[in-house]
Amino acid sequence: MAGYHVPPLERLVDALESLPGIGHKTAQRLAYHILGLSSEEAAKFASAVTEAHESIHYCSVCCNLTDGDLCPICRDESRDRSVICVVEDPRDVFAFERTNEYHGLYHVLHGAISPLSGIGPDQLRIRELLLRVRDGSVSEVIMATNPTVEGEATAMYLSRLLKPIGVKVTRLAYGIPVGGDLEYADEVTLTRAIEGRQEL
Amino acid sequence: MAGYHVPPLERLVDALESLPGIGHKTAQRLAYHILGLSSEEAAKFASAVTEAHESIHYCSVCCNLTDGDLCPICRDESRDRSVICVVEDPRDVFAFERTNEYHGLYHVLHGAISPLSGIGPDQLRIRELLLRVRDGSVSEVIMATNPTVEGEATAMYLSRLLKPIGVKVTRLAYGIPVGGDLEYADEVTLTRAIEGRQEL
Numbered sequence: 001m002a003g004y005h006v007p008p009l010e011r012l013v014d015a016l017e018s019l020p021g022i023g024h025k026t027a028q029r030l031a032y033h034i035l036g037l038s039s040e041e042a043a044k045f046a047s048a049v050t051e052a053h054e055s056i057h058y059c060s061v062c063c064n065l066t067d068g069d070l071c072p073i074c075r076d077e078s079r080d081r082s083v084i085c086v087v088e089d090p091r092d093v094f095a096f097e098r099t100n101e102y103h104g105l106y107h108v109l110h111g112a113i114s115p116l117s118g119i120g121p122d123q124l125r126i127r128e129l130l131l132r133v134r135d136g137s138v139s140e141v142i143m144a145t146n147p148t149v150e151g152e153a154t155a156m157y158l159s160r161l162l163k164p165i166g167v168k169v170t171r172l173a174y175g176i177p178v179g180g181d182l183e184y185a186d187e188v189t190l191t192r193a194i195e196g197r198q199e200l
Numbered sequence: 201m202a203g204y205h206v207p208p209l210e211r212l213v214d215a216l217e218s219l220p221g222i223g224h225k226t227a228q229r230l231a232y233h234i235l236g237l238s239s240e241e242a243a244k245f246a247s248a249v250t251e252a253h254e255s256i257h258y259c260s261v262c263c264n265l266t267d268g269d270l271c272p273i274c275r276d277e278s279r280d281r282s283v284i285c286v287v288e289d290p291r292d293v294f295a296f297e298r299t300n301e302y303h304g305l306y307h308v309l310h311g312a313i314s315p316l317s318g319i320g321p322d323q324l325r326i327r328e329l330l331l332r333v334r335d336g337s338v339s340e341v342i343m344a345t346n347p348t349v350e351g352e353a354t355a356m357y358l359s360r361l362l363k364p365i366g367v368k369v370t371r372l373a374y375g376i377p378v379g380g381d382l383e384y385a386d387e388v389t390l391t392r393a394i395e396g397r398q399e400l
Contacts, residue, residue, distance in 0.1 A: 008267050012252035015245045019230050028291060030219050034249055035256055035265065042253035045215045046246040049234055052212035053242035056235055065235065067208050091228060 009035075061132065063108045063125040065090045073097075073106060080104045082139040086129065086158065088112050088146055096144070104142075107132065112150035113157055121157060129158070133167050140168040147174065209235075261332065263308045263325040265290045273297075273306060280304045282339040286329065286358065288312050288346055296344070304342075307332065312350035313357055321357060329358070333367050340368040347374065 009031060017027035034042060058064070059071035062084075066072070073079060073093070083104030087093060088111060096102050109124040133141060141162055145151035159169040174192035176185050185193070209231060217227035234242060258264070259271035262284075266272070273279060273293070283304030287293060288311060296302045309324040333341060341362055345351035359369040374392035376385050385393070 005272060006256060006265055006267050008248075008252040008255045009265060012248045015248035018245075020233050021226065021229070026221065028294075029221070031252065032289075032291065033220050035253060037253065039253065042249060045218075046249040048208075048212045048215035049242060049246040049249070052208040052231065053235060053237065053239065055208045056206060065206055065209060067206050072205060089232075091232065094228075 058108075058110075058125075061128075062106050063110065063128055064093055064106060065108075078103075081137055083142065084129070084132065084138055084140070085142045085144050086155075087144045088151060088154070092144065104140075107141075109145070109154065112145055112148070112154040114150045114153075124154070126158065126161070130161060130165075133162055133165050138167055140170060143169065143171045147172075258308075258310075258325075261328075262306050263310060263328055264293055264306055265308075278303075281337055283342065284329070284332065284338055284340075285342045285344050286355075287344045288351065288354070292344065304340075307341075309345070309354065312345055312348070312354040314350040314353075324354070326358065326361070330361060330365075333362055333365050338367055340370060343369065343371045347372075 012031045012034065013024070013027045016022055016030050017024055019027075022030070034045065037045065055067045056065050057067075059066045059074055060069055061074045062071060064071045064073065068075070080103050084107050085096060085102060085104055086107045086109060087096070088109050090108055093106050093108065096106070107125070107129045109126065109129075111119050111124050113119060113121055113124065129141075132138060141158075143155035143158060145154045155171055159171075162169050173196055174189065175196055176182060176189060176193045182190075212231045212234065213224070213227045216222055216230045217224055219227075222230070234245065237245065255267045256265050257267075259266045259274055260269055261274045262271060264271045264273065268275070280303050284307050285296060285302060285304055286307045286309060287296070288309050290308055290310075293306050293308065296306070307325070307329045309326065309329070311319050311324050313319060313321055313324065329341075332338060341358075343355035343358065345354045355371055359371075362369050373396055374389065375396055376382060376389060376393045382390075
């Protein structure tokens with residue numbers, strides 16, 4: 001901006017612009033909003049960032065995000081400890097929890113195998129999963145990685161590691177999404193929906 | 201989220217969700233991005249918020265945002281001190297500065313008169329503007345409020361206050377936007393473009 005520089009404002013805009021999906025205009029709008037907050041609100045905002053960053057780490061069992069040693073799900077005595085649902089991302093755990101239908105445990109890989117992005121099995125939390133399964137109390141591992149090439153490859157890779165341990169490995173069902181319109185379903189999804197058809 | 205609560209994460213998501221135009225899903229995505237930052241980056245982000253909030257205030261002359269007493273434009277000796285461009289918002293100053301064509305000073309009202317939103321002249325920086333104009337060194341005040349009902353009303357209100365002081369009050373030209381398509385111009389804009397036509 002020719003002739004007009006307010007360094008603290010620029011630093012705030014830059015910080016906001018570094019967030020994913022936030023462009024320069026949006027960052028400016030958010031920065032002006034933050035400037036309009038009361039001092040307490042601004043301090044609360046800043047401390048929410050530092051506090052979350054400092055106190056949140058991976059659960060020592062399932063690698064989900066938590067502020068304690070174990071995450072609330074691993075701590076919960078009422079959950080079925082014989083089933084582990086393997087997901088790529090902590091947000092997937094939230095998605096399953098919203099269904100209120102799954103009562104087993106989770107394991108968060110923090111990504112999927114993707115040679116193109118340079119992500120190999122070593123960068124994922126696979127060692128921790130194998131340790132849990134080898135312990136013997138697990139009877140089923142549900143592969144709930146994303147229905148993408150990377151998610152598929154990861155599920156196949158894991159199932160080949162897990163089956164020899166003598167555990168049942170399953171995969172989420174593919175098919176048409178509930179409430180969707182058949183007309184807009186892609187060919188691959190429709191093919192999978194036909195292949196996986198069930199008797200009524 | 202049934203059975204799954206990580207309070208610091210929830211506070212961060214809430215803080216981000218309080219920003220304008222950021223919904224719950226986006227707030228979650230941003231929160232996970234922030235958790236993935238390095239400690240220094242997270243600290244830098246948080247301090248950008250507090251530092252901007254603490255150090256930025258209104259310029260004592262033009263009410264634009266600045267971290268000093270005077271803003272860089274009011275401080276700049278090379279600017280034409282006889283012209284004041286009155287805008288609603290600090291972002292409008294940035295927009296004019298980007299043109300590199302305006303070399304006068306600004307005055308930021310921080311809003312427009314809007315009885316429906318309960319914003320009257322007293323909530324705007326009008327007193328400061330009158331003080332500047334009464335000082336005698338100003339020969340022209342350009343009304344650059346938005347081309348909305350509120351912006352128009354504010355421009356009319358101000359011009360009635362300023363003209364008796366003996367200063368020239370002008371308004372931005374209305375017309376078709378450069379690079380626009382006549383077909384999509386609305387009737388009011390076209391009417392104003394015809395009324396304001398100039399000889400070639």
